[in-house]
Amino acid sequence: MNETNEITETALHRALIAVFVCFGLNGLVFASWAARIPAAAQDLGIGAAGVGLLLLFSAVGSVMALPLAGSVAQRIGTAGTVRAGGITTSAAS
Numbered sequence: 001m002n003e004t005n006e007i008t009e010t011a012l013h014r015a016l017i018a019v020f021v022c023f024g025l026n027g028l029v030f031a032s033w034a035a036r037i038p039a040a041a042q043d044l045g046i047g048a049a050g051v052g053l054l055l056l057f058s059a060v061g062s063v064m065a066l067p068l069a070g071s072v073a074q075r076i077g078t079a080g081t082v083r084a085g086g087i088t089t090s091a092a093s
Contacts, residue, residue, distance in 0.1 A: 029089070
């Protein structure tokens with residue numbers, strides 16, 4: 001194997017930790033948001049049907065954006081994609 005293609009144990013461990021942290025933070029953010037759905041619905045004055053539609057369109061938007069993720073990752077790299085997603089999500093909050 002070529003030396004440039006080898007992944008050191010340290011680099012592999014760092015990548016594993018980075019993936020764990022990203023998934024953990026995403027889980028915490030989603031859980032925090034999900035717990036606030038009833039309060040947000042009350043503040044917005046929408047009922048169960050409105051909340052259902054908002055959740056449906058959120059899922060549809062996610063599915064529509066998934067094909068773009070591959071091209072974004074190819075263009076700016078996987079680390080850049082995670083950074084850009086984090087910044088975008090933070091800005092949206």
